[in-house]
Amino acid sequence: xxxxxxxxxxxxxxxxxxxxxxxxxxxxxxxxxxxxxxxxxxxxxxxxxxxxxxxxxxxxxxxxxxxxxxxxxxxxxxxxxxxxxxxxxxxxxxxxxxxxxxxxxxxxxxxxxxxxxxxxxxxxxxxxxxxxxxxxxxxxxxxxxxxxxxxxxxxxxxxxxxxxxxxxxxxxx
Amino acid sequence: xxxxxxxxxxxxxxxxxxxxxxxxxxxxxxxxxxxxxxxxxxxxxxxxxxxxxxxxxxxxxxxxxxxxxxxxxxxxxxxxxxxxxxxxxxxxxxxxxxxxxxxxxxxxxxxxxxxxxxxxxxxxxxxxxxxxxxxxxxxxxxxxxxxxxxxxxxxxxxxxxxxxxxxxxxxxxxxxxxxxxxxxxxxxxxxxxxxxxxxxxxxxxxxxxxxxxxxxxxxxxxxxxxxxxxxxxxxxxxxxxxxxxxxxxxxxxxxxxxxxxxxxxxxxxxxxxxxxxxxxxxxxxxxxxxxxxxxxxxxxxxxxxxxxxxxxxxxxxxxxxxxxxxxxxxxxxxxxxxxxxxxxxxxxxxxxxxxxxxxxxxxxxxxxxxxxxxxxxxxxxxxxxxxxxxxxxxxxxxxxxxxxxxxxxxxxxxxxxxxxxxxxxxxxxxxxxxxxxxxxxxxxxxxxxxxxxxxxxxxxxxxxxxxxxxxxxxxxxxxxxxxxxxxxxxxxxxxxxxxxxxxxxxxxxxxxxxxxxxxxxxxxxxxxxxxxxxxxxxxxxxxxxxxxxxx
Numbered sequence: 001x002x003x004x005x006x007x008x009x010x011x012x013x014x015x016x017x018x019x020x021x022x023x024x025x026x027x028x029x030x031x032x033x034x035x036x037x038x039x040x041x042x043x044x045x046x047x048x049x050x051x052x053x054x055x056x057x058x059x060x061x062x063x064x065x066x067x068x069x070x071x072x073x074x075x076x077x078x079x080x081x082x083x084x085x086x087x088x089x090x091x092x093x094x095x096x097x098x099x100x101x102x103x104x105x106x107x108x109x110x111x112x113x114x115x116x117x118x119x120x121x122x123x124x125x126x127x128x129x130x131x132x133x134x135x136x137x138x139x140x141x142x143x144x145x146x147x148x149x150x151x152x153x154x155x156x157x158x159x160x161x162x163x164x165x166x167x168x169x170x171x172x173x
Numbered sequence: 174x175x176x177x178x179x180x181x182x183x184x185x186x187x188x189x190x191x192x193x194x195x196x197x198x199x200x201x202x203x204x205x206x207x208x209x210x211x212x213x214x215x216x217x218x219x220x221x222x223x224x225x226x227x228x229x230x231x232x233x234x235x236x237x238x239x240x241x242x243x244x245x246x247x248x249x250x251x252x253x254x255x256x257x258x259x260x261x262x263x264x265x266x267x268x269x270x271x272x273x274x275x276x277x278x279x280x281x282x283x284x285x286x287x288x289x290x291x292x293x294x295x296x297x298x299x300x301x302x303x304x305x306x307x308x309x310x311x312x313x314x315x316x317x318x319x320x321x322x323x324x325x326x327x328x329x330x331x332x333x334x335x336x337x338x339x340x341x342x343x344x345x346x347x348x349x350x351x352x353x354x355x356x357x358x359x360x361x362x363x364x365x366x367x368x369x370x371x372x373x374x375x376x377x378x379x380x381x382x383x384x385x386x387x388x389x390x391x392x393x394x395x396x397x398x399x400x401x402x403x404x405x406x407x408x409x410x411x412x413x414x415x416x417x418x419x420x421x422x423x424x425x426x427x428x429x430x431x432x433x434x435x436x437x438x439x440x441x442x443x444x445x446x447x448x449x450x451x452x453x454x455x456x457x458x459x460x461x462x463x464x465x466x467x468x469x470x471x472x473x474x475x476x477x478x479x480x481x482x483x484x485x486x487x488x489x490x491x492x493x494x495x496x497x498x499x500x501x502x503x504x505x506x507x508x509x510x511x512x513x514x515x516x517x518x519x520x521x522x523x524x525x526x527x528x529x530x531x532x533x534x535x536x537x538x539x540x541x542x543x544x545x546x547x548x549x550x551x552x553x554x555x556x557x558x559x560x561x562x563x564x565x566x567x568x569x570x571x572x573x574x575x576x577x578x579x580x581x582x583x584x585x586x587x588x589x590x591x592x593x594x595x596x597x598x599x600x601x602x603x604x605x606x607x608x609x610x611x612x613x614x615x616x617x618x619x620x621x622x623x624x625x626x627x628x629x630x631x632x633x634x635x636x637x638x639x640x641x642x643x644x645x646x647x648x649x650x651x652x653x654x655x656x657x658x659x660x661x662x663x664x665x666x667x668x669x670x671x672x673x674x675x676x677x678x679x680x681x682x683x684x685x686x687x688x689x690x691x692x693x694x695x696x697x698x699x700x701x702x703x704x705x706x707x708x709x710x711x712x713x714x715x716x717x718x719x720x721x722x723x724x
Contacts, residue, residue, distance in 0.1 A: 006224060006226060006227075009226050009227065009230050010226050012309070012310070012313070013226060013229060013230065016305070016306045016309060016310075017306075019302075019305075019397070019400060020299070020302035020303075020305070020306065022400075022403075023298060023302060023400045023403055024295055024298055024299065024302070026403045026404070042482060043481055043482075044481060044482040044483040044484075045481050045482075045483045045484040046483040055481075070579060071576065071579075072565070072575065072576040072577055072578055072579065074569075102579070103579065104564075104579045105543060105544045105545055105562060105564070105579075106544065107544075107545050107546070107547050107559060107562050108562055108564075108576075110547070111560075111561055111562075123483075125483060127420075127421060127422060127483075128421065128422065129422050129428060129482040129483050130482045130483045132422055132424050132428070132482070133428065133482040
């Protein structure tokens, strides 16, 4: 009798706590959908200012520093020169930078690129498709993608040059 | 834990207050009336308290705890409405600064305590979940013993049980002929009559006692439905802002579906155009003030072939639909609802290149504000270059022109005008209603010539596979409420002891109705009308006197 009661209570409590635990876990600790650290970065194709198309999967074997930005976003503007400087050091070591502009006019993007003399490819996501796929909320958001195409880190918000250096170091193939 | 044997021979579980069979109080109580809650059954939580599991169980089994959980949740939910939640803040603001700027120290505190995302916070969800756990355990802990007690109740009740019921009378009767009449009348009133050794138990509406538990089951199903929303794929709730003429991916569909906004229409009631019956109402608020239609004429496309975001999609037309408020476009369990709009967003702006003195026009140009060209050739050696473009112009902290967003709300341009007599070009900064010439007085000017606007429609993208669960839960909840509210569980006992007839009655609600029913049943039989001992007690407290009804 007593034993049965204990077993029954334990089972019911486990079921209830399991349901509660799952809800809280899925709500707070699980990154939504496929965009999470350790998952494969969704492939995309975008065109840069020179008209050249860039496909993420073609960067396999190299580390990719994927940065989402907009010209109106002050923190993005602040970190761009840092990214540019660190890119110069790391491109020989197999780290590529892909800067995805969130659908602004080509003119604005071009002026921005000229002003900061950016040498890495800057592509424009005209229809927000890549932004949707990566579930970008705040700008800037940066994804570190290793040589196998896996996301190793997601950084939202602005970065210091030191951070950028460390991040690029971490995805060196 | 031993079981308790009553003098009637029935063996009760430990903790029982009233014998399940005969109702004799097993524990001595000083109160004259019996506490009939849960039929005096042994509520298990109250009796076993050994292991940690029992302790957790007992905590959630307490109705007091359950009520406090609900009160705390109510207070928390109310706090969440004091200031807007984070998700409703205007875009492009920093919450940390916004709350303080708008609401001062209270806003700052609100933000720092994490109330800006209250309904999605872990502790709020934990509160809701605790209520769910409390519901399950409270119900289980009460429904099982109650069911057992009602199932096992005996027809022959102990005298002390009957005497301590709220409605009770004792009548000395010469013969037993009244019994048949009473039995007939009870049956006519749809009582289920059981008889044993000349004792009677008449009962009806027992199923009303399950009402609260049925409604808890409904609530639990509802909570499960709400929980399932967190399972990927079960629930989609996104917003799509789409301009007229644009084709955009529908968010939340994994790049599968695209939507084209052919046209957005906003209509109002106007005098003379609408049914004359509306004239009076239109006069009251003014013509053109009341919205009549918000409509997006949309075309739904499905992507063909593999989905690679960013790639020019191959689209297949699926459906054309006029989306209106409460009339969504539905396809593949997705529904697109009309929720918002923005009229007359700037789309194109045209300018004329003129000589400031003579106002001679040397040509005009039209700028697509969503994709301006870097240079415009006006012919005959006149050319205008667009040096900078600010779609949503403002001066930033350093006093430089900048843009707040990518939306052309307040466009501003830096033009360089090349003319045959000014081959080096003149620079002019042009915003709405202002022109700045940073390098001195110019000969030429970009004169504003007109705008072209278009409307923007906002649609909510919904897919909800939990809705039917919520519906079922809600329906069961309602059934439970009705079951408990509109039926009463009434019982009438008759017992013959030494030429005396003991008559007692009990109901879980509506004592007035029960009294009327008893009165009708015993009318003309010579039986004494039972006295409401609870009311007598009240009177007694006020100085009256009385102890049951005796003849």
